[in-house]
Amino acid sequence: MQLLRVIGFFHGNMLLLSSTVGGGILFVSPKGVLKYSSLNIPVSLSIWAGCGLLNMMNALCLAELATTFPVSAASYYFLKRSFGSSIAFLCLWIQLFNHFLGIGAQSLLIASNLVQLFYSGCPVPELPKKCLALAVLWSFGILNGRGIKTVAQVQTISSLMKMAVLCLISVTGIVLLVIGEKENMSRFENALDAELPDASQIADAILQVNFSYVGASLLVNIAGEIKSPTDTITKSFICGLSIVTLLYILTNISYLAVLTPLEIISSDSVAVTWMDRVFPSVQWVISLGISASMVTSTSSGILSASRIFYCASQNGQLPVIYSMLNDHHSPVVAVTLIIILSSIAIIASDLIYLVKYVALGASCVNLLKMIGLLKLRYQKPDLPRPYKVSQYVNTNIEYTACLWINLSRSCRWSLALNTTCSQITKSDT
Incomplete structure (x- = not known):
């Protein structure tokens, strides 16, 4: 039995949007970027735009390696071909720990927002938050055991809900800036007088933004299950990440049109605070909808990590049991181990540290991929490349x-x- 190529352009885009848009833009990253930008609005928005451009370029480079080696966990396989088994083994464990921490962070974000609805005005207790995070994690572990087609169908619904939420926030913010009170524009008029951050603060702000793009590598890790990978992966990256970057910038502008920078950095959930200010009468319902749309981000992380286990097992760097498939063509043993390790991360970790570690790990692996891409081009210029970065x-x-x-x-x-x-x-x- 082998993994099946069942993902086309539409479901590829839906998986990309669902894995990329998550708790980062709605809960954590706007707060962290403003904090590390010294509450400087132009610097904050510039970092969002610059990181969007960098992640688009990074995705196009990943598209080249995924179409050159259209296998599951193509990035791991590519690193093994470029640097050899030792570097590939090191990157394998960096990626795996990055996925465990990322899945744990997403689960905690979702649980925190859901539990917050029942503790209005009070800090959320750790015990119910972590119990709900574990319940979400194990539920989507079972879903992944049903195969990638089932996951793609659920992710499609989630992606549409996420896009609807971001479009609502973006359009409302633009309307408020155009026809709203002078107070909405005053934050932008005096923005140039704000203090400039130092280099270390800018680096921290970049890590916060990159956390919102961590899921963009999902298509590379499931390249072995995508139909016509040359066309599907490339077009999905260009289309999906362009939409995501535009919506991220507009969403941040909308947050700043309604909330002051101090209100944003003091909020545990920026989107919920924004909703409470703009739509106070239906805040509870909208907050529940936001949380429901975020739930499936955990499923994307499990899907991506399980394919890395699968590929590493096939290449002899992990036990062969992790490449065994069930009747739904899912590496269920790998999925089970991922759930167990992510559960440990949820129980033992703090959310703020998880966000930093995930973004830092992803940045290190991406740097190695770029070096490997240039190295392989120099060493093997005649290697067949269906798509090549211009x-x-x-x-x-x-x-x-x-x-x-x-x-x-x-x-x-x-x-x-x-x-x-x-x-x-x-x-x-």
Whole structure:
């Protein structure tokens, strides 16, 4: 038995949206980015836009390796081909721990928001929050055992709900800015007078934003189950991440149109606080809808991690039992182990630390993938590549890297931008 290629363009987009849009944008990341941006609104929005561009470029590079090696856990298989077994084994465990912590963080976010509805105005007790997180985790572990087609159908419903929530927040914020009171615009008018953050704060803010894009690698990890991977993966990345980046920026603008920066960083759930201010009469119902739409983010993490187990087992770096499939063509033993380890992360960990560790681990693995991509191009230029990242995209990656290097050396954005623009002009000439 083998994994089946049953995911097309539509379900591929739905899986991408469902795995990417989660508790990060609705609960955690806006608060963290503003905090580490020293409450500077232009810097905060610039970081959201810049990280969206970086993640789009990263996704296009991942699309090249996923279409060159269209197998489950293509990123792990690619690292093994590029750097050898030792580096691949190290990255395997970084990715696996990253998935365990990410699944735990998502489950805690969902549980925290659901339990908060019953503790209005009071801190949420840890025991009921962690018990509900475990219940959500094990429920979606059972769902993953039913196969990827069942997961894709549930994720489609979840994706539509998430898009509806983000569109509601974005459109309402734009309307409030256009026809609202002067108070809504005053935060943006005085924004340039705010204090500039230092380099370490910008780095922390970038990690917070990257947490909202962690799930974007799902399509690479299920490349062995996608129909026509060359077309489906590439088009899904371009279409899905463009929508996500635009909605993330508009959602943050909407938050700032209704709430002050201090209110945002003091909120445990930014979206719920926003709803309470704009739609107070139906706040409970909308909060429940937000939580319901976020629940399936856990399922995406389980799906992605189980395919890494499956591929590593087939390549001899994990016991062969993890590549065994049940009647629904699901690696159920791998799914079970993931649930157990994620349960330990939920019981023993704190949410804020989980977010940082997940984003840091994902950034390290992505850096290795980019190095491996360039290395393999140099060593094996004739390797068949159905899709190849254009020279334009590669050049932009270099320009963007120069920008972030300059930002780390100086807190003055104008100096960093001028230096990067100068490098671009010289290269073009």
